[in-house]
Amino acid sequence: MLPIFVGTSVVGVGQTYTVIPLMPAIARDWGIALSATTWLATGFSLSFAIGFLFAGPAADRYGPRKVILVGLLGAAFSTLLVTFAQSLPAAVAFRCLQGVTVAAIGPTATAYLAEHADPRRRPVALGAMSSSGLAAAVVMQVAAQALAPAGWRAIFVASSAAMLLLFAAVLIRLRADTAERANTMTTALLSVPRLLARPRLLALYAATSTLLGSLVIVYTAIEIAGPPAVADNPTALLVLRASSLPAVVVAPFLTGMATRLSPRTKAVLALLVATLGAAAAGLVGGNVILLGLALLLLVGGIAVAAPTILELIHAAAPDAIGTAIALYSAALFVGTSLGPQIAGLATAGGFAAAALTGAALLVVGVLTICAAAGRRRAVRDAPPPSRAKTPKR
Numbered sequence: 001m002l003p004i005f006v007g008t009s010v011v012g013v014g015q016t017y018t019v020i021p022l023m024p025a026i027a028r029d030w031g032i033a034l035s036a037t038t039w040l041a042t043g044f045s046l047s048f049a050i051g052f053l054f055a056g057p058a059a060d061r062y063g064p065r066k067v068i069l070v071g072l073l074g075a076a077f078s079t080l081l082v083t084f085a086q087s088l089p090a091a092v093a094f095r096c097l098q099g100v101t102v103a104a105i106g107p108t109a110t111a112y113l114a115e116h117a118d119p120r121r122r123p124v125a126l127g128a129m130s131s132s133g134l135a136a137a138v139v140m141q142v143a144a145q146a147l148a149p150a151g152w153r154a155i156f157v158a159s160s161a162a163m164l165l166l167f168a169a170v171l172i173r174l175r176a177d178t179a180e181r182a183n184t185m186t187t188a189l190l191s192v193p194r195l196l197a198r199p200r201l202l203a204l205y206a207a208t209s210t211l212l213g214s215l216v217i218v219y220t221a222i223e224i225a226g227p228p229a230v231a232d233n234p235t236a237l238l239v240l241r242a243s244s245l246p247a248v249v250v251a252p253f254l255t256g257m258a259t260r261l262s263p264r265t266k267a268v269l270a271l272l273v274a275t276l277g278a279a280a281a282g283l284v285g286g287n288v289i290l291l292g293l294a295l296l297l298l299v300g301g302i303a304v305a306a307p308t309i310l311e312l313i314h315a316a317a318p319d320a321i322g323t324a325i326a327l328y329s330a331a332l333f334v335g336t337s338l339g340p341q342i343a344g345l346a347t348a349g350g351f352a353a354a355a356l357t358g359a360a361l362l363v364v365g366v367l368t369i370c371a372a373a374g375r376r377r378a379v380r381d382a383p384p385p386s387r388a389k390t391p392k393r
Helices: 002-016 023-031 034-060 064-084 090-100 104-114 122-150 154-173 185-196 199-225 233-243 245-257 263-283 288-316 321-349 351-381
Strands: none
Touching: 002 034, 002 064, 002 090, 002 104, 002 122, 002 154, 023 034, 023 090, 023 199, 034 064, 034 090, 034 104, 034 199, 034 321, 064 090, 064 104, 064 122, 064 154, 104 122, 104 154, 104 321, 122 154, 122 199, 122 233, 122 245, 154 263, 185 199, 199 233, 199 263, 199 288, 199 321, 199 351, 233 245, 233 288, 245 288, 263 288, 263 351, 288 321, 288 351, 321 351
């Protein structure tokens, strides 16, 4: 089942990034400013994040498999709708609908794995899912650029067809849901505020939002304000996007091998590597090779940090896994929705300023994880409440 879920993650999550290499073509087609096209990414990501708040509880109520099937059908239809847009407002509206329907796929698949996978293989499986979501950032940008000669709408037609094929694969291959479910959808939805009331979980979700937020800031900045040797060279852009794939492939194995380290330590170290990559990207100038190595560090660090933070969340909310994972995914894409707008503002100071902004965001993530771990230690070390002695008769 893991290859099926990796495919759904790459195609589904990848819809966030498909518009990044197409922004110049869309701006020319509709005669609008290049910066205005960033709303195509923000609209999708924001509705994507909101959709998770319903997809997770729906998985807890009806079962992940059913929600995945409904989501794939809805996503195939909404993705095809984007090709009919004739203006930016219409395209943003269709992208928002697309985000809500695609949201039923990603975290629900992760919840299915958490429920059905062998516990011994679960860390690697969750790592593969997280890495596939990051691989989507590279794979779908490369696919969109490769199909661009056929028009910017071609990637949405291809994605819709892929979602229909994945629907058939899920229908045939995935086992039926067996775990106990919430009695009503209302009961499942009420678990959202209950989880958000836990300070440690709230801190972990805040750290999660810095991951893809920083990634999108750097990649968007390359597209709209990168060094001329890169931004004006389609071949160089293609090489840069593909250069990060090795990090995504290796990340699940690194996550599985580093079992001696605590999840907190792994997350902090991985985020520090990503921070180094983002900062280096802003300082290497127009050298494509050095920029590619910097992006390799950025993507690799995030690819290891994401499933590790998910481990921490899984341990902190064993009573509502589907909803907790959905909130994790929502936090990821809150960062993604803000990333293009932050990049648009930061690139006023040039590409280097935007890349360093992404690095600063990752530093905030490191500090937040440390604060969450510190709070857990304080709670664990607190003395037990005193009990009043009852007088002996």
